[in-house]
Structures are given as C-alpha cells and as structure tokens.
Amino acid sequence: MKKLIIIGGGPAALILAAELDTKKYKVTLFDKKKTVGRKFLVAGEGGLNLTYNASLEALTNQYFPREFMAPVLRQFTNQDLMSWLNKHEIPTFIGSSNRVFPELGIKPIEVLNKITTYISDRDIAFQLGAKWEGWNEEGHLCFHEMEGVLADIVVFAMGGASWQVTGSDGDWRETFEANGVKVEPFRAANCAFEVDWDKTFISTHEGKPLKNIALSFDGHSSKGELNISKFGLEGNAIYALSQKIQEKLLDEESVLVHLDLKPTMTIDQLKAKYKRSHRSKVTDVLNKDLNLDRTAISLLKQCCDKDAFSNPDMLVKTIKSVPIVIKSAGELDEAISTLGGVALDEIDENFQLKKIPNSYAIGEMLDWYAPTGGYLLQGCFSMGFVLAKFLNALEDKE
C-alpha cells in the first residue's frame, strides 16, 4: 500500500479522507490543531450554509476563475454534496433563499463528528497537534518536534489565512515560496469595507441592517442585505463584490459603489408612487409610501442637500443609486475567506503541484474566490472529492 499523507483537517481534507480507497492507500491526516474542522465549526456559528441550491450553470457562475472551478463542480455538484451528506446521515434542507443547511436541530459539531467518525472507522489515523514546517534534506516531511515523515503522496489542504485561531493562518506560504511555488498575496475576501460615515449617522445607525437592497460596482451587482458598522459596511451584498472591490483597491485609493434601496422598482414606478402620495413631509412619503426605514432615509439625507431631498425626481434617482465611497477592506483575520494562495498555474488539472513531486493542493489554500452562500464549502468539498476519485484511479493505471 502507498503511504498518503493529508496535511490540514478542514472540509477539503475531510471529504478527501472519507473518499480515498483505503485498500490502496495507508492514509494519515495531520493537523496542527488538537482538533480538526475548527473553521468549519466557526462557519456553523451563523448557520452552517453547506451549499447553494441552483442549476449547475448558475452555481459555477459564482466562482472565480470560473474555468478552474466549473470542471471540478461538474464532477461533484451541489446535488452530489447533498446526497453525500445524506448518505452520511446528515440530511439537509433548502432554505427560502436557496441556501442549503443541515436539517433543523442538527448542530455543526454533529455534522463534523459524523464525518470524522466515518473517517476513523475506515482506519485512517489522525495525527493532531502536528504543525507541518517543510521538508528536510532527505525530502521527508517535517512536523514540529517530530521525526521526519516519508510519504508516497502528500495532499496539502491547509486553508486560507483568516481566522487564525482556527489554525488557518497561511503560515505555509513562506515554505512554499522557498520551494519555488508562487503564492499570491493573501487579501481579505467576503469581508467588511471601510466607509467614512458621518459621526452622527453612525451613532444612530450602527448595527442597523439595510434589507432587500442591491449594490453595484463597475458593472457588477449583487442583491441582499447590508449592515452598517462603525468601520463601514458588512453583509452578503458587499461580500459578493469583495473580490472586484479588492482588485480595484490595488490601484485606487478609494472605490465608489452605488446602493439601490429599491431594487424591485424602476425610477418611473418610484416617481409615480411618490407623486400619488398625499403626504406633505418628504420623510413620511419615503417611510409610509415607499417603505424606506429610518436608516435608509438617513442615508439619503447624507448624500442629498436640502434642494435635492425636496425634489422628488432627484430624490428618486438617489434612492436608486446612493453613492458610497469605500476606503479600504477590513482586517484579513476577520474575513470569511481569503483571496490569494497557491497560484493556479502552479497546479495541473488534477491539483498536482508542478514543482513538488507527488504533492497536491486543494481547498482555500488555492487562489480562487467565491461569495458567501455555501459556495466556499461546496468548492472545498468538490475539490476533495474529485481529488480522491483521481487518486483512487491513479493506482490502477500505474
């Protein structure tokens, strides 16, 4: 049997371990933390959004670069993931927003335990508290305060570089670079963005949501929700644009995004509704006829002078396109995911590292992006499953 070592114990690694053929491989999974799946559990704190229920076309469109992720997702789709989880006694349900979660009452730790128990029952060993630090002169893998370990095949699945407390701290970057592997710099994705809010506005509206809005930037747009914070803006609508905004912030000091407070209505519909109103106060029209809450109305006041606020045509235009200046991205460590990681031209179509023999890399440690909504976990699970299928077949060919 060939000796196969997996380094990292996140979702990409776990599904790989669950799917590898243990008649062909003697598998050991190493993780620097004392327990595996810690970021997976953090992900579960706000509701464990496992995948997104959409057509394959719509699903793959959410990933960047699409041409890298689409073939992987086609081989292990969102429907495949739901069936896989169901097979492991983790039934899922599709929420009203098409996000997929474990059935009500199933806690994230139970999901994790079901998967890790299945892996252990397959005679796969977990070597925990084992931090990978590189290779020694003989090419053996070095783990902190351990003898060198020899393996026929190594799969790296060490995650991105946010939420360091979970173990995903990108500390592998320098070692990879020292071995000639190009690693794109880590940057926050699916993260908060800084806005220079007026002090009075923030003292009244900090923590308030803006629901059912749309955000647009540079020809891209996303619908959803935003939250006003002291730092700026959070929420799925801006997370979805985070990669594009970050790209622009590489060259520009600030970025202008536009907020549509009424994405389901056209300017003409809003104007007509406004003009049908019998109320005299503008704020009453906005609140009672156009259903805008206090936060949305205050935001409008921020960017309209008195004349514009009392001119229905100008005001309606602003409702459809509130300008917001983004100054910077939030802290990397607080981001839901990271941009950057192992450059995609460093691996072949089977995730094999071109410069390090018999080694593969999967999961968030590679340089791809997806918004929140279950796409990140789906991407990681798909990569792990597809690599297992490849490695299981590889032995047959040789």
Ligand SMILES: Cc1cc2nc3c(=O)[nH]c(=O)nc-3n(C[C@H](O)[C@H](O)[C@H](O)COP(=O)(O)OP(=O)(O)OC[C@H]3O[C@@H](n4cnc5c(N)ncnc54)[C@H](O)[C@@H]3O)c2cc1C
């Ligand atoms: C707050 C938050 C909420 C999220 N919510 C969602 C959600 O609802 N839906 C969704 O799809 N995604 C969500 N995500 C993202 C998702 O959790 C990650 O994309 C996913 O966990 C990445 O999986 P991975 O297998 O690539 O690596 P990780 O889960 O990051 O695991 C990497 C593992 O490698 C280990 N490791 C790192 N370096 C070493 C080393 N040198 N030696 C040994 N071991 C090492 C780490 O200890 C860790 O266990 C969320 C993330 C966060 C932070």
